[in-house]
Amino acid sequence: MAGAKRFSRFALAGAGLAAALTATATAIVVASGGDSHxxxxxxxxxxxxxxxxxxxxxxxxxxxxxxxxxxxxxxxxxxxxxxxxxxxxxxxxxxxxxxxxxxxxxxxxxxxxxxxxxxxxxxxxxxxxxxxxxxxxxxxxxxxxxxxxxxxxxxxxxxxx
Amino acid sequence: MPRTPRRLAGAAALALTAALALTACGSSGARPGSANAVVSKEANSSPYQGTPLTAHFDKPDLTLTDTGGQPYSLRQQTAGHTTLLFFGYTSCPDVCPTTMGDIGVAMQKLPAEDQKKIDVVFVSTDPQRDTPKVLRTWLDSFDKDFVGLTGSLDQVKAAAKSLGILVEDPVVNKDGSVTSSHGAQVLAFLPSDDRAHVLYLSNTSQDVFAHDLPLLAKGVAA
Missing domain, CATH: 2.60.40.1890 (PCu(A)C copper chaperone)
Structure with a gap:
């Protein structure tokens, strides 16, 4: 059990990191595509x-x-x-x-x-x-x-x- | 020491290669003055900031019409005079007026007696449109004493080729503008032997011409 919990915590952290990266990448795309200035x-x-x-x-x-x-x-x-x-x-x-x-x-x-x-x-x-x-x-x-x-x-x- | 055609061609190729290499330096952002300084070892010992030539081209045997409508023999009429020679066309918006303007500014800094010692000759690469009158109007914007020559394009091409300069047929564009050739360089012939001794790329700065014209007027060896 303990081992499984640890694994899931790690997986969650990983998912959070991926989400943050996606958000950053999206922000760049919006900035260059949406606002020409x-x-x-x-x-x-x-x-x-x-x-x-x-x-x-x-x-x-x-x-x-x-x-x-x-x-x-x-x-x-x-x-x-x-x-x-x-x-x-x-x-x-x-x-x-x-x-x-x-x-x-x-x-x-x-x-x-x-x-x-x-x-x-x-x-x-x-x-x-x-x-x-x-x-x-x-x-x-x-x-x-x-x-x-x-x-x-x-x-x-x-x-x- | 008669020069064989083969040796002449080889010399022209060498000079052209030097000019191409210099232009390549210029387009990568180096200033023309500094590019000139590294092209040859001779440059270091030369009093000139322009590029001393190792191939001393003869003045081409070229007889065309001057801006007064009279025949003008380049060899005869510039014999014993320092001569700056440039090939271009008057509807050229950038390189030709910049080059002639830079020479004109430098000439005006010379004392009158030195100005008289230098013949500046502009040979048209678009003789069909560059009539004597058109040439005169254009040249007067730079210096009223500049010589303008126009006439047979075949003769102009042959003369340019003998100096390692490529002149091609003018192209009339759809919008009516004309794109012709201009030399990548101004050649300076010294009065001592009427041969070319110094080369100036057409993006040479006014300062380089201002530095060198007094030396050219005195006929100082390159």
Whole structure:
């Protein structure tokens, strides 16, 4: 009898532990699946567009998306009320390639920078000038759309310079 | 010491490999300046922060049209001048304007007499759209003295190939934009022998150009 009691107590303790683990796991799933802000907490810093050099006003946009959350997200679309086309590109060794989306890692950042991943902006509704701002609407898979006012900077500007 | 075609090809391959290795370093997060410093042992003893070349390419025998609509022979018109050479296209949003802008900023820091000693030559890889006028407008944004060349794409491809630079046909995308090729590097030719001695990857910082341009203007050996 004593032996059987001991066994059942042990079994109960084990069952309790398993229940606690399940509850914890469920809580994580709820947090990442139900509340997108708990999964990916995004903010955008240092956005800028160097003044385009050519008459065709082909421009690049650069910015950093920081993710303070524990879930990854993905930039899937960029548009602007002030330009007909905004696309995502990655510069390669000798050319560039368009990309469908860009990962924003959990507790990390997506950095769009000169010579690397960048936005390509075409079809300006008004000719850009230094000091202008262009709204870019960044749509993320989970976090939804974030609108950013992006300043047009001198051609050779770099953040911090 | 006549150079055989085989030796030239080998030299080009070596230089290209160095450039590829450097780019790989850059994309893993290392800064271009520090990447340049580790590429070759020679770099340690060179006064330049750019990458000294072991294969000293000849200037390509290239005659195209300049932005004034006149024929321009690269060899003849830059003979005895320090020359910075870059291949690109004007509807390139990122690498081309960044590279030319960085050179432009560094040039403006030089005294006027040193600026005159350096020819900066941009060769179009999209000659169909980069007319002399289009090129001039684009280059004026960086420096009114930069030389822009356009003309036969076949000639441009051959000239680039002789320097280990791959230029492919431009692609017109569905949205009307054009994706063409740009060099992964700027090559610096010294006035002493009109050959390439220093390489700058196209993501080289303004500081590296600012450091090296006064040396290039004086024709200091790499």
């Amino acid at each position: 708990a999964a990916a907490r995004l903010s955008v810093a240092d956005p800028y567009i160097p003044l385009p050099a050519g008459a065709d006003q082909m421009a690049a946009g650069y910015l950093t998306v920081t993710n303070a959350g524990r879930g990854a997200d993905r930039l899937v679309r960029v548009s602007s009320p002030g330009a007909s086309s905004v696309t995502m590109h990655r510069s390669t060794e000798s050319s560039m390639e368009s990309v469908d989306g860009l990962e924003v890692p959990a507790e990390g950042a997506l950095t769009l920078t000169r010579g690397g991943t960048h936005l390509m902006i075409m079809g300006w509704k008004q000719p850009p000038a230094v000091g202008d701002q262009l709204e870019l609407d960044l749509t993320f898979e989970k976090a939804g759309t974030i609108a950013v006012q992006v300043p047009v900077k001198p051609l050779t500007y770099r953040p911090g310079s």
